[in-house]
Amino acid sequence: MTQSEQPAAASGSPETRTRHTVLVPPSVDMVSVLGPGDEHLTILERDFACDVHVRGNRITLTGEPGEVALAERMLDELVTIIRTGQGVTPEAVERIIAMLRAETTERPVDVLSLNILSNRGRTIRPKTLNQKRYVDAIDKHAITFGIGPAGTGKTYLAMAKAVQALHAKNVTRIILTRPAVEAGERLGYLPGTLSEKIDPYLRPLYDALHDMVDPETIPKLLAAGTVEVAPLAYMRGRTLNDAFIILDEAQNTSPEQMKMFLTRLGFGSKIVVTGDVTQVDLPGGVRSGLRVVEQILDGVDDVSFNRLTATDVVRHRLVGRIVEAYDQFDARDERGDRGGHGGRGERGERVRS
Numbered sequence: 001m002t003q004s005e006q007p008a009a010a011s012g013s014p015e016t017r018t019r020h021t022v023l024v025p026p027s028v029d030m031v032s033v034l035g036p037g038d039e040h041l042t043i044l045e046r047d048f049a050c051d052v053h054v055r056g057n058r059i060t061l062t063g064e065p066g067e068v069a070l071a072e073r074m075l076d077e078l079v080t081i082i083r084t085g086q087g088v089t090p091e092a093v094e095r096i097i098a099m100l101r102a103e104t105t106e107r108p109v110d111v112l113s114l115n116i117l118s119n120r121g122r123t124i125r126p127k128t129l130n131q132k133r134y135v136d137a138i139d140k141h142a143i144t145f146g147i148g149p150a151g152t153g154k155t156y157l158a159m160a161k162a163v164q165a166l167h168a169k170n171v172t173r174i175i176l177t178r179p180a181v182e183a184g185e186r187l188g189y190l191p192g193t194l195s196e197k198i199d200p201y202l203r204p205l206y207d208a209l210h211d212m213v214d215p216e217t218i219p220k221l222l223a224a225g226t227v228e229v230a231p232l233a234y235m236r237g238r239t240l241n242d243a244f245i246i247l248d249e250a251q252n253t254s255p256e257q258m259k260m261f262l263t264r265l266g267f268g269s270k271i272v273v274t275g276d277v278t279q280v281d282l283p284g285g286v287r288s289g290l291r292v293v294e295q296i297l298d299g300v301d302d303v304s305f306n307r308l309t310a311t312d313v314v315r316h317r318l319v320g321r322i323v324e325a326y327d328q329f330d331a332r333d334e335r336g337d338r339g340g341h342g343g344r345g346e347r348g349e350r351v352r353s
Contacts, residue, residue: 253288
């Protein structure tokens with residue numbers, strides 16, 4: 001833990017100012033706290049309305065009491081995370097600040113230190129508060145929905161929880177599925193066998209699996225049926241016991257397909273449904289099953305709906321800004337601030353790029 005001392009408040013200022021000195025424990029590397037090239041220090045100075053002075057392991061904060069107190073909490077969280085042994089990036093520092101400003105009950109260290117899965121020296125963990133709540137919901141509920149834009153970790157975290165459950169022997173198999181919706185091309189006109197035609201639709205699931213399981217074991221798992229990757233149509237008529245089942249791209253299911261899938265749930269199984277309701281590829285006149293399912297299942301026990309937003313994007317930081325810009329653009333369109341369809345299809349849904 002950091003230690004602080006509070007000298008008398010600075011005088012001669014038209015507004016109340018206070019000064020706190022944070023003492024970083026000698027066991028904690030100051031480069032880790034301040035960041036390579038003082039990147040973390042730059043973020044601290046930019047995001048808090050206070051002056052920052054560093055001398056040795058002493059960080060002095062001077063400014064409005066609320067901002068100083070918040071900056072001190074940020075440093076405390078940062079030091080605590082560093083002491084767990086994990087590295088800290090500038091993006092993690094920004095997420096710590098965002099969580100503190102949101103005034104949530106969860107501590108940032110509890111969010112950023114939650115390990116889901118480790119493989120080949122890489123640890124998978126939630127990076128935002130909404131991601132942690134999503135992961136917690138998967139633990140607590142039989143059916144969990146993760147709804148949000150690209151890059152928010154919906155499918156990736158679900159996959160990590162599936163592999164974790166398999167390793168812990170909580171389930172005996174993982175089933176990964178998504179609808180093979182035709183977006184601009186007819187499957188029948190594509191070359192190759194049926195398996196080769198549907199493989200591109202399932203490739204993102206394979207990619208995530210390769211990140212979490214040793215690649216040389218994947219063919220064995222697939223051959224043994226321990227891991228099954230199949231289009232949604234293959235789920236009809238089945239009852240899936242002792243399985244962790246993930247439905248990806250669920251916005252491209254019809255309400256009838258969504259009902260069919262959810263009723264595959266067997267004993268000892270979990271279902272996670274992920275999708276982005278702004279990226280619908282269904283033909284005109286077909287409603288998205290993901291759009292209506294929350295209204296249908298609202299209040300049903302053991303079902304959880306979790307929404308992620310642009311602030312939960314964990315790809316390149318520009319991706320989050322792009323998502324936010326599109327959301328603002330669409331909001332202006334809905335208010336009538338600009339003319340034309342503005343990049344939307346006839347159904348009023350955003351056209352996939």
